[in-house]
Amino acid sequence: MEPMERLDKQMRFVSGIGELKGVLRQTVLAGIGRPENSAEHSWHLAMMALALAEHAPAGTDISRVVAMVLMHDLVEIDAGDLFLYASEEQQRQQEIAERAAADRIFGLLPSDQAARFRALWDEFNARQSADARFARAIDRLQPMLENLAVGGGTWQRHGITADQVLAKVALIEDGSATLGQMARRLVLDAVAAGILAPAPDPAPADSDPGAAAESAREEQQLDDGDQADRDHDQP
Amino acid sequence: MEPMERLDKQMRFVSGIGELKGVLRQTVLAGIGRPENSAEHSWHLAMMALALAEHAPAGTDISRVVAMVLMHDLVEIDAGDLFLYASEEQQRQQEIAERAAADRIFGLLPSDQAARFRALWDEFNARQSADARFARAIDRLQPMLENLAVGGGTWQRHGITADQVLAKVALIEDGSATLGQMARRLVLDAVAAGILAPAPDPAPADSDPGAAAESAREEQQLDDGDQADRDHDQP
Numbered sequence: 001m002e003p004m005e006r007l008d009k010q011m012r013f014v015s016g017i018g019e020l021k022g023v024l025r026q027t028v029l030a031g032i033g034r035p036e037n038s039a040e041h042s043w044h045l046a047m048m049a050l051a052l053a054e055h056a057p058a059g060t061d062i063s064r065v066v067a068m069v070l071m072h073d074l075v076e077i078d079a080g081d082l083f084l085y086a087s088e089e090q091q092r093q094q095e096i097a098e099r100a101a102a103d104r105i106f107g108l109l110p111s112d113q114a115a116r117f118r119a120l121w122d123e124f125n126a127r128q129s130a131d132a133r134f135a136r137a138i139d140r141l142q143p144m145l146e147n148l149a150v151g152g153g154t155w156q157r158h159g160i161t162a163d164q165v166l167a168k169v170a171l172i173e174d175g176s177a178t179l180g181q182m183a184r185r186l187v188l189d190a191v192a193a194g195i196l197a198p199a200p201d202p203a204p205a206d207s208d209p210g211a212a213a214e215s216a217r218e219e220q221q222l223d224d225g226d227q228a229d230r231d232h233d234q235p
Numbered sequence: 236m237e238p239m240e241r242l243d244k245q246m247r248f249v250s251g252i253g254e255l256k257g258v259l260r261q262t263v264l265a266g267i268g269r270p271e272n273s274a275e276h277s278w279h280l281a282m283m284a285l286a287l288a289e290h291a292p293a294g295t296d297i298s299r300v301v302a303m304v305l306m307h308d309l310v311e312i313d314a315g316d317l318f319l320y321a322s323e324e325q326q327r328q329q330e331i332a333e334r335a336a337a338d339r340i341f342g343l344l345p346s347d348q349a350a351r352f353r354a355l356w357d358e359f360n361a362r363q364s365a366d367a368r369f370a371r372a373i374d375r376l377q378p379m380l381e382n383l384a385v386g387g388g389t390w391q392r393h394g395i396t397a398d399q400v401l402a403k404v405a406l407i408e409d410g411s412a413t414l415g416q417m418a419r420r421l422v423l424d425a426v427a428a429g430i431l432a433p434a435p436d437p438a439p440a441d442s443d444p445g446a447a448a449e450s451a452r453e454e455q456q457l458d459d460g461d462q463a464d465r466d467h468d469q470p
Binding site for chain 1: 246256264272274301417
């Protein structure tokens with residue numbers, strides 16, 4: 001491919017991805033009072049990766065983590081945001097839509113570069129490598145900080161309780177022991193401050209096991225900020 | 236310093252820099268119809284650095300370029316945006332305000348990390364290294380693309396002419412020959428398309444040399460997007 005043809009493709013990608021500035025998240029920004037968009041969210045994650053780098057496991061490549069978080073939400077340009085309490089069927093459809101979006105958006109680039117960027121996005125979603133686990137931990141932590149900054153945020157808006165947030169902290173612990181420990185402390189502090197509801201009383205022993213399974217399934221789908229918090233164990 | 240004390244400082248930095256999402260630029264975003272903020276602008280530059288990496292001079296460290304563009308505008312949280320036609324005195328005051336902002340904002344971090352981040356910001360402003368020159372080229376190119384996308388943008392709003400834009404392309408050429416060549420072509424295309432006014436007729440030979448000097452000084456201070464386009468030859 002001619003150099004100018006490569007550049008033309010890259011410039012179409014550069015122009016196209018600007019649309020991410022128009023994709024809105026659930027988070028309302030403290031002190032600004034409008035929903036966060038996915039481009040500025042991605043910037044914040046990249047700065048967090050740089051500032052918190054020393055809390056990643058030894059051997060983590062922070063420049064790869066930064067690249068992952070910068071591009072992890074690009075698919076939302078086409079696939080949009082998944083509703084917080086989406087059904088399993090909606091979630092399945094969303095994953096199909098995201099893969100089609102990744103094909104189109106990364107496909108704007110020259111093929112060798114498209115393959116490299118797509119591989120990073122797949123790695124982020126698969127959450128198998130240390131780099132991806134640290135990237136996912138940061139992506140999970142940031143909406144918690146935003147909720148704390150506004151005194152409740154999506155936790156209060158969607159009636160989320162501490163046990164549900166703590167279940168999500170596991171993914172932070174998986175990426176960074178130190179950040180996981182801090183996140184656990186933040187949850188307890190939020191309960192103590194009255195901005196996060198404590199866990200409800202446990203269901204009685206004779207409760208309907210079907211209802212309990214349903215509750216567990218919903219908890220799995222709860223989300224602190226957007227669909228990027230879901231686990232894609234298969235990219 | 237205890238690990239938890241380091242983490243506390245880093246978390247204050249992480250929370251504090253979120254304010255960059257509320258700093259607005261001159262650019263109005265195509266298809267979204269609101270001013271761009273400096274956080275999403277910084278995200279876009281970082282993605283451009285990744286996508287256009289092969290057009291940087293050999294030896295450029297793209298991960299350092301990405302880090303520079305991610306943090307280059309943080310000082311705007313305190314120092315704000317400089318008016319497009321600011322006087323030399325205002326410009327001098329702005330540089331003082333930006334250095335005080337850098338002291339405060341990077342100073343939120345543990346001192347070793349504050350020094351490293353501050354050095355990167357100084358390097359970006361000094362524009363002496365290949366990494367900084369490529370970072371500055373991208374920062375200069377992006378507002379041009381936004382102006383093209385909206386059919387004129389700040390060029391039309393502030394009566395900028397092609398000669399003034401071409402004078403700014405020199406900084407792009409300085410960071411990347413290929414991107415400079417493309418930017419020059421984009422300016423000519425914009426004139427041909429009627430969205431950028433051609434250079435005005437040259438002043439007659441007997442014109443006031445004082446006025447010409449004034450005009451040259453103003454051109455130097457023209458800005459495609461925000462004060463980050465100014466050259467800080469001394470950090």
